[in-house]
Amino acid sequence: xxxxxxxxGTATGRPTPIGIPTPTGTPPPTPTPTPTRRILxxxxxxxxxPYISLKVAWIAGSEIGIPAGSVLLDHRTLLIVANSVSVVxxxxxxxxALLLTQPWGLRVRAWLLAFPMWAATGLLSPIMVGxxxxxxxxxxxxxxxxxxxxxxxxxxxxxxxxxxxFIGQGLALGAxxxxxxxxxxxxVWRGTMGDLPARLSGTAVRVTAVVAALLALAPSAxxxxxxxxxxxxxxxxxxxxxxxxxxxxxxxxxxxxVVAVVTVLMLVFAGNLRRRTGSLPVRTPLGLAWVAxxxxxxxxxxxxxxxxxxxxxxxxxxxxxxxLTYAGEMIIGFLLAACVAAFLRRxxxxx
Numbered sequence: 001x002x003x004x005x006x007x008x009g010t011a012t013g014r015p016t017p018i019g020i021p022t023p024t025g026t027p028p029p030t031p032t033p034t035p036t037r038r039i040l041x042x043x044x045x046x047x048x049x050p051y052i053s054l055k056v057a058w059i060a061g062s063e064i065g066i067p068a069g070s071v072l073l074d075h076r077t078l079l080i081v082a083n084s085v086s087v088v089x090x091x092x093x094x095x096x097a098l099l100l101t102q103p104w105g106l107r108v109r110a111w112l113l114a115f116p117m118w119a120a121t122g123l124l125s126p127i128m129v130g131x132x133x134x135x136x137x138x139x140x141x142x143x144x145x146x147x148x149x150x151x152x153x154x155x156x157x158x159x160x161x162x163x164x165x166f167i168g169q170g171l172a173l174g175a176x177x178x179x180x181x182x183x184x185x186x187x188v189w190r191g192t193m194g195d196l197p198a199r200l201s202g203t204a205v206r207v208t209a210v211v212a213a214l215l216a217l218a219p220s221a222x223x224x225x226x227x228x229x230x231x232x233x234x235x236x237x238x239x240x241x242x243x244x245x246x247x248x249x250x251x252x253x254x255x256x257x258v259v260a261v262v263t264v265l266m267l268v269f270a271g272n273l274r275r276r277t278g279s280l281p282v283r284t285p286l287g288l289a290w291v292a293x294x295x296x297x298x299x300x301x302x303x304x305x306x307x308x309x310x311x312x313x314x315x316x317x318x319x320x321x322x323x324l325t326y327a328g329e330m331i332i333g334f335l336l337a338a339c340v341a342a343f344l345r346r347x348x349x350x351x
Contacts, residue, residue, distance in 0.1 A: 033101040037179060040172045044097040047168030048090050050161040055083040055090075065158040068141040072153065074146035075251030078309070089123075092116055094167050095168055100176040106184055122294020123302070124170035130252045131163040135246045141244045144211045153231065170172035174279020188347050189286050197350055205342045209268045213261045219328040222321065233321030240315075253299070257329065260292035264336045282347075289340050300326050 033041070041052050057064050061078050066072055073080055096117060101107040105113075183190070201209075221231060227250035238246075263285040266277060279286075305328035307318040 029116055037101045037176060040176050040179075041097045044169055044172035044176065045094050047165045047172060048093050050165040051090050052087055054158065054162065055087045056096055058085050059087070065155045067152040067155055070152050070154065091173070093120060093173060096173060097176060100173075100180045103124055105180070112314070114341070117143075117173075118290065118294045120173060121170075121177075121291055122296070122298030122333070124166055124250060126256060126295045127166045128170045129255075130249050131167065133252065135249055137244050137248055143337060156246045185344075185348065188344055189283040191282050192278060193270050193280045193282055193285070194274055196270040196282065196347070200266040200270060200346050200350065201339075201343060202346075205339050208266050208335055209264050209339045212332050212339070213265060215335075216261050216332045219325045219332070220254055220257050222325045223250050223257070226236050226250045227254060227334035232248045233319050233325070235316055235319060235322075253295075253329075256292050256295040256299075257332070259288055260296050260333065260336050263289035263292060264339050268339055274348060286340070286343075287338070293333050293337040293340060295333075297328050297337055298330030300331075300333050304330050335350075 058066070062075070083207060095112075098112065099108060225232065226234065227247050229247070231242075234242075234324060266273060266285045270277065304323065307323045309324055
Protein backbone atom coordinates (compact mmCIF):
# COMPACT_ATOMS: atom_id res chain seq x y z
CA UNK A 1 0.00 0.00 0.00
CA UNK A 2 2.28 2.77 -1.27
CA UNK A 3 -0.21 5.29 -2.67
CA UNK A 4 -3.09 6.99 -0.93
CA UNK A 5 -5.49 8.65 -3.42
CA UNK A 6 -7.25 11.89 -2.50
CA UNK A 7 -10.53 11.22 -0.78
CA UNK A 8 -13.78 12.74 -1.93
CA GLY A 9 -13.98 16.46 -1.23
CA THR A 10 -10.27 16.87 -0.45
CA ALA A 11 -8.69 19.26 -2.88
CA THR A 12 -5.23 19.07 -1.34
CA GLY A 13 -4.90 15.31 -1.58
CA ARG A 14 -4.22 14.96 2.14
CA PRO A 15 -6.06 12.00 3.70
CA THR A 16 -9.04 12.92 5.83
CA PRO A 17 -11.62 10.85 7.67
CA ILE A 18 -14.17 9.40 5.27
CA GLY A 19 -17.53 11.04 5.48
CA ILE A 20 -16.18 14.50 6.47
CA PRO A 21 -16.53 16.81 3.45
CA THR A 22 -13.92 19.49 2.89
CA PRO A 23 -14.73 22.64 0.89
CA THR A 24 -12.60 23.08 -2.21
CA GLY A 25 -9.40 24.98 -1.53
CA THR A 26 -9.60 24.75 2.27
CA PRO A 27 -7.37 22.61 4.46
CA PRO A 28 -8.82 19.31 5.63
CA PRO A 29 -10.01 19.09 9.24
CA THR A 30 -7.64 18.01 11.99
CA PRO A 31 -9.78 15.73 14.14
CA THR A 32 -9.01 15.31 17.82
CA PRO A 33 -8.93 11.84 19.39
CA THR A 34 -12.27 10.61 20.69
CA PRO A 35 -12.56 9.36 24.29
CA THR A 36 -12.55 5.79 23.00
CA ARG A 37 -9.27 6.30 21.17
CA ARG A 38 -7.72 8.04 24.15
CA ILE A 39 -8.61 5.08 26.36
CA LEU A 40 -7.24 2.58 23.83
CA UNK A 41 -4.06 4.63 23.48
CA UNK A 42 -3.58 4.71 27.25
CA UNK A 43 -4.17 0.94 27.47
CA UNK A 44 -1.61 0.26 24.73
CA UNK A 45 1.02 2.40 26.46
CA UNK A 46 0.35 1.00 29.94
CA UNK A 47 0.53 -2.55 28.55
CA UNK A 48 4.13 -1.84 27.50
CA UNK A 49 5.23 -1.05 31.06
CA PRO A 50 5.83 -4.61 32.39
CA TYR A 51 7.98 -5.68 29.45
CA ILE A 52 10.00 -2.46 29.15
CA SER A 53 10.50 -2.23 32.92
CA LEU A 54 11.88 -5.76 33.14
CA LYS A 55 14.17 -5.27 30.16
CA VAL A 56 15.56 -1.97 31.50
CA ALA A 57 16.12 -3.58 34.90
CA TRP A 58 18.03 -6.46 33.33
CA ILE A 59 20.14 -4.08 31.26
CA ALA A 60 20.99 -2.18 34.46
CA GLY A 61 22.18 -5.38 36.09
CA SER A 62 19.13 -6.45 38.08
CA GLU A 63 18.25 -10.14 38.20
CA ILE A 64 14.59 -9.70 39.08
CA GLY A 65 12.59 -12.58 37.63
CA ILE A 66 15.80 -14.45 36.72
CA PRO A 67 16.45 -17.36 39.07
CA ALA A 68 19.96 -18.21 40.23
CA GLY A 69 21.79 -20.37 37.72
CA SER A 70 19.64 -19.28 34.77
CA VAL A 71 21.13 -19.71 31.32
CA LEU A 72 20.36 -16.04 30.72
CA LEU A 73 23.21 -15.12 33.06
CA ASP A 74 25.82 -16.98 31.02
CA HIS A 75 26.24 -14.27 28.37
CA ARG A 76 25.98 -10.84 29.98
CA THR A 77 26.92 -8.87 26.85
CA LEU A 78 24.43 -10.74 24.69
CA LEU A 79 21.77 -10.20 27.35
CA ILE A 80 22.34 -6.43 27.28
CA VAL A 81 22.31 -6.20 23.48
CA ALA A 82 19.21 -8.37 23.04
CA ASN A 83 17.27 -6.56 25.75
CA SER A 84 18.24 -3.15 24.36
CA VAL A 85 16.83 -4.14 20.98
CA SER A 86 13.70 -5.46 22.69
CA VAL A 87 13.15 -2.15 24.50
CA VAL A 88 13.39 -0.22 21.22
CA UNK A 89 10.96 -2.60 19.53
CA UNK A 90 8.37 -2.34 22.32
CA UNK A 91 8.79 1.43 22.41
CA UNK A 92 7.59 1.37 18.80
CA UNK A 93 4.20 0.30 20.15
CA UNK A 94 4.01 3.59 22.05
CA UNK A 95 4.93 5.52 18.89
CA UNK A 96 2.31 3.63 16.85
CA ALA A 97 -0.34 4.29 19.50
CA LEU A 98 0.40 8.01 19.27
CA LEU A 99 0.50 7.98 15.47
CA LEU A 100 -2.89 6.25 15.24
CA THR A 101 -4.58 8.80 17.49
CA GLN A 102 -3.08 12.16 16.49
CA PRO A 103 -4.11 14.43 13.59
CA TRP A 104 -0.58 14.35 12.18
CA GLY A 105 -0.86 10.57 11.97
CA LEU A 106 -3.29 10.90 9.06
CA ARG A 107 -0.55 12.58 7.01
CA VAL A 108 2.10 9.89 7.49
CA ARG A 109 3.00 8.11 4.26
CA ALA A 110 1.22 4.78 3.94
CA TRP A 111 4.33 2.58 3.80
CA LEU A 112 5.88 4.25 6.86
CA LEU A 113 2.87 3.12 8.88
CA ALA A 114 1.96 -0.12 7.12
CA PHE A 115 5.22 -2.01 7.58
CA PRO A 116 5.78 -1.42 11.33
CA MET A 117 2.08 -2.02 11.98
CA TRP A 118 2.21 -5.26 9.99
CA ALA A 119 5.33 -6.31 11.92
CA ALA A 120 3.72 -5.48 15.26
CA THR A 121 0.63 -7.45 14.27
CA GLY A 122 2.76 -10.38 13.19
CA LEU A 123 4.80 -10.51 16.40
CA LEU A 124 1.86 -10.04 18.77
CA SER A 125 -0.91 -12.11 17.16
CA PRO A 126 0.66 -15.58 17.64
CA ILE A 127 1.15 -14.73 21.33
CA MET A 128 -2.45 -13.56 21.59
CA VAL A 129 -3.58 -16.93 20.26
CA GLY A 130 -0.95 -19.23 21.73
CA UNK A 131 -0.56 -17.97 25.30
CA UNK A 132 -4.26 -18.20 26.30
CA UNK A 133 -4.39 -21.64 24.68
CA UNK A 134 -1.34 -22.66 26.73
CA UNK A 135 -3.02 -21.46 29.93
CA UNK A 136 -6.10 -23.53 29.18
CA UNK A 137 -3.97 -26.57 28.39
CA UNK A 138 -1.92 -26.15 31.59
CA UNK A 139 -5.08 -26.51 33.64
CA UNK A 140 -5.26 -30.10 32.47
CA UNK A 141 -1.59 -30.94 31.82
CA UNK A 142 -0.16 -29.80 35.14
CA UNK A 143 3.07 -27.82 35.73
CA UNK A 144 5.68 -27.57 32.99
CA UNK A 145 8.87 -29.64 33.08
CA UNK A 146 12.01 -28.14 34.58
CA UNK A 147 14.69 -26.88 32.22
CA UNK A 148 17.11 -29.36 30.69
CA UNK A 149 20.03 -30.18 32.94
CA UNK A 150 18.19 -28.72 35.92
CA UNK A 151 19.00 -25.15 34.86
CA UNK A 152 16.10 -22.69 35.16
CA UNK A 153 15.23 -19.94 32.69
CA UNK A 154 12.78 -17.40 34.17
CA UNK A 155 10.44 -17.26 37.14
CA UNK A 156 6.91 -18.31 36.23
CA UNK A 157 5.38 -14.91 37.03
CA UNK A 158 7.50 -13.27 34.33
CA UNK A 159 5.69 -15.13 31.55
CA UNK A 160 2.28 -14.01 32.82
CA UNK A 161 3.35 -10.37 33.21
CA UNK A 162 5.10 -10.13 29.85
CA UNK A 163 2.65 -12.10 27.71
CA UNK A 164 -0.31 -10.48 29.45
CA UNK A 165 1.16 -7.12 28.49
CA PHE A 166 1.66 -8.31 24.91
CA ILE A 167 -2.00 -9.35 24.69
CA GLY A 168 -3.07 -5.95 26.01
CA GLN A 169 -0.85 -4.23 23.45
CA GLY A 170 -2.26 -6.32 20.63
CA LEU A 171 -5.90 -5.72 21.54
CA ALA A 172 -5.53 -1.97 22.05
CA LEU A 173 -3.24 -1.37 19.09
CA GLY A 174 -5.38 -3.55 16.83
CA ALA A 175 -8.55 -1.65 17.75
CA UNK A 176 -6.81 1.67 17.11
CA UNK A 177 -5.56 0.47 13.74
CA UNK A 178 -9.06 -0.63 12.67
CA UNK A 179 -10.44 2.80 13.59
CA UNK A 180 -7.57 4.51 11.78
CA UNK A 181 -7.95 2.47 8.58
CA UNK A 182 -11.71 3.03 8.62
CA UNK A 183 -11.06 6.78 8.50
CA UNK A 184 -8.21 6.78 6.00
CA UNK A 185 -8.60 3.66 3.86
CA UNK A 186 -12.13 2.45 4.54
CA UNK A 187 -12.87 2.34 0.81
CA VAL A 188 -10.24 -0.39 0.39
CA TRP A 189 -11.92 -3.01 2.57
CA ARG A 190 -15.59 -2.19 2.04
CA GLY A 191 -17.85 -4.33 -0.13
CA THR A 192 -17.85 -8.03 -0.91
CA MET A 193 -15.51 -10.30 -2.83
CA GLY A 194 -18.04 -10.32 -5.66
CA ASP A 195 -17.56 -6.55 -6.06
CA LEU A 196 -13.87 -6.93 -6.90
CA PRO A 197 -12.80 -6.55 -10.55
CA ALA A 198 -12.17 -9.83 -12.33
CA ARG A 199 -8.48 -9.03 -12.93
CA LEU A 200 -7.64 -6.96 -9.86
CA SER A 201 -4.37 -8.86 -9.31
CA GLY A 202 -1.81 -9.02 -12.10
CA THR A 203 -0.01 -12.09 -13.39
CA ALA A 204 3.13 -11.41 -11.34
CA VAL A 205 1.12 -11.23 -8.12
CA ARG A 206 -0.73 -14.45 -8.92
CA VAL A 207 2.50 -16.28 -9.73
CA THR A 208 4.08 -15.01 -6.51
CA ALA A 209 1.11 -16.22 -4.46
CA VAL A 210 1.21 -19.67 -6.06
CA VAL A 211 5.00 -19.98 -5.60
CA ALA A 212 4.67 -18.96 -1.94
CA ALA A 213 1.86 -21.49 -1.45
CA LEU A 214 4.00 -24.28 -2.91
CA LEU A 215 7.03 -23.26 -0.85
CA ALA A 216 4.85 -23.34 2.27
CA LEU A 217 4.38 -27.09 1.89
CA ALA A 218 7.89 -27.85 3.17
CA PRO A 219 7.91 -25.93 6.49
CA SER A 220 4.27 -26.87 7.04
CA ALA A 221 5.17 -30.55 6.73
CA UNK A 222 7.92 -30.09 9.32
CA UNK A 223 5.56 -28.25 11.69
CA UNK A 224 2.96 -30.99 11.24
CA UNK A 225 5.57 -33.65 12.02
CA UNK A 226 6.60 -31.85 15.22
CA UNK A 227 2.97 -31.25 16.23
CA UNK A 228 2.23 -34.96 15.86
CA UNK A 229 5.21 -35.97 18.00
CA UNK A 230 8.03 -36.40 15.47
CA UNK A 231 11.49 -35.49 16.73
CA UNK A 232 13.49 -35.24 13.49
CA UNK A 233 15.12 -31.80 13.24
CA UNK A 234 14.81 -31.00 16.95
CA UNK A 235 17.80 -30.57 19.25
CA UNK A 236 18.33 -32.89 22.19
CA UNK A 237 17.29 -30.11 24.54
CA UNK A 238 14.06 -29.47 22.63
CA UNK A 239 13.23 -33.19 22.59
CA UNK A 240 13.71 -33.52 26.35
CA UNK A 241 11.52 -30.51 27.06
CA UNK A 242 8.58 -31.34 24.79
CA UNK A 243 5.22 -31.02 26.52
CA UNK A 244 1.64 -30.58 25.44
CA UNK A 245 2.34 -26.85 25.20
CA UNK A 246 5.11 -27.49 22.67
CA UNK A 247 2.78 -29.49 20.42
CA UNK A 248 0.02 -26.89 20.86
CA UNK A 249 2.29 -24.08 19.66
CA UNK A 250 3.29 -26.12 16.64
CA UNK A 251 -0.39 -26.42 15.71
CA UNK A 252 -0.79 -22.66 16.17
CA UNK A 253 2.15 -21.91 13.87
CA UNK A 254 0.83 -24.35 11.30
CA UNK A 255 -2.59 -22.70 11.51
CA UNK A 256 -1.10 -19.28 10.78
CA UNK A 257 0.65 -20.62 7.67
CA VAL A 258 -2.51 -22.29 6.36
CA VAL A 259 -4.63 -19.18 6.96
CA ALA A 260 -2.01 -16.94 5.30
CA VAL A 261 -1.86 -19.09 2.16
CA VAL A 262 -5.62 -19.62 1.83
CA THR A 263 -6.64 -16.00 2.38
CA VAL A 264 -3.98 -14.55 0.07
CA LEU A 265 -5.02 -16.97 -2.69
CA MET A 266 -8.63 -15.91 -2.12
CA LEU A 267 -7.68 -12.26 -2.61
CA VAL A 268 -5.50 -12.63 -5.69
CA PHE A 269 -7.84 -15.11 -7.39
CA ALA A 270 -11.05 -13.38 -6.34
CA GLY A 271 -12.33 -13.24 -9.92
CA ASN A 272 -11.98 -16.98 -10.36
CA LEU A 273 -13.64 -17.72 -7.03
CA ARG A 274 -16.54 -15.31 -7.47
CA ARG A 275 -19.19 -18.04 -7.37
CA ARG A 276 -17.99 -19.43 -4.05
CA THR A 277 -16.85 -16.28 -2.23
CA GLY A 278 -18.89 -13.56 -3.93
CA SER A 279 -20.97 -12.71 -0.85
CA LEU A 280 -18.01 -12.78 1.56
CA PRO A 281 -17.02 -9.32 2.86
CA VAL A 282 -13.62 -8.21 1.58
CA ARG A 283 -12.54 -7.27 5.10
CA THR A 284 -12.69 -10.90 6.27
CA PRO A 285 -9.97 -12.49 4.07
CA LEU A 286 -8.06 -9.20 3.96
CA GLY A 287 -7.91 -8.91 7.74
CA LEU A 288 -6.98 -12.56 8.18
CA ALA A 289 -4.30 -12.29 5.49
CA TRP A 290 -2.83 -9.21 7.18
CA VAL A 291 -2.60 -10.95 10.54
CA ALA A 292 -1.52 -14.39 9.30
CA UNK A 293 1.19 -13.22 6.87
CA UNK A 294 2.64 -11.08 9.65
CA UNK A 295 2.61 -14.01 12.05
CA UNK A 296 4.38 -16.28 9.57
CA UNK A 297 6.89 -13.78 8.21
CA UNK A 298 7.82 -11.90 11.37
CA UNK A 299 8.03 -14.91 13.67
CA UNK A 300 9.96 -16.73 10.97
CA UNK A 301 12.42 -13.83 10.87
CA UNK A 302 12.67 -13.73 14.66
CA UNK A 303 13.27 -17.48 14.96
CA UNK A 304 15.81 -17.35 12.13
CA UNK A 305 17.75 -14.71 14.05
CA UNK A 306 17.56 -16.72 17.29
CA UNK A 307 18.60 -19.92 15.52
CA UNK A 308 21.82 -18.37 14.26
CA UNK A 309 22.88 -16.84 17.58
CA UNK A 310 25.91 -18.56 19.15
CA UNK A 311 25.09 -21.26 21.71
CA UNK A 312 27.76 -23.00 23.75
CA UNK A 313 25.41 -25.84 24.74
CA UNK A 314 25.39 -28.44 21.91
CA UNK A 315 22.19 -29.99 23.29
CA UNK A 316 20.31 -26.74 22.60
CA UNK A 317 21.87 -25.80 19.27
CA UNK A 318 19.34 -25.55 16.44
CA UNK A 319 19.60 -28.14 13.70
CA UNK A 320 19.93 -27.38 10.00
CA UNK A 321 16.34 -28.51 9.38
CA UNK A 322 15.02 -26.16 12.05
CA UNK A 323 16.95 -23.23 10.59
CA LEU A 324 15.66 -23.99 7.09
CA THR A 325 12.11 -24.22 8.45
CA TYR A 326 12.29 -20.82 10.14
CA ALA A 327 13.97 -19.18 7.14
CA GLY A 328 11.39 -20.74 4.82
CA GLU A 329 8.54 -19.33 6.91
CA MET A 330 10.17 -15.90 6.85
CA ILE A 331 10.43 -15.95 3.04
CA ILE A 332 6.89 -17.28 2.61
CA GLY A 333 5.43 -14.69 4.95
CA PHE A 334 7.13 -11.82 3.16
CA LEU A 335 6.15 -13.10 -0.29
CA LEU A 336 2.51 -13.42 0.74
CA ALA A 337 2.62 -10.01 2.41
CA ALA A 338 3.90 -8.54 -0.87
CA CYS A 339 0.81 -10.01 -2.56
CA VAL A 340 -1.42 -8.35 0.06
CA ALA A 341 0.38 -5.03 -0.49
CA ALA A 342 -0.14 -5.31 -4.26
CA PHE A 343 -3.82 -6.13 -3.71
CA LEU A 344 -4.26 -3.09 -1.46
CA ARG A 345 -2.50 -0.80 -3.92
CA ARG A 346 -4.68 -1.89 -6.85
CA UNK A 347 -7.81 -1.95 -4.74
CA UNK A 348 -7.11 1.60 -3.58
CA UNK A 349 -6.64 2.77 -7.15
CA UNK A 350 -9.77 1.01 -8.44
CA UNK A 351 -11.92 2.20 -5.55
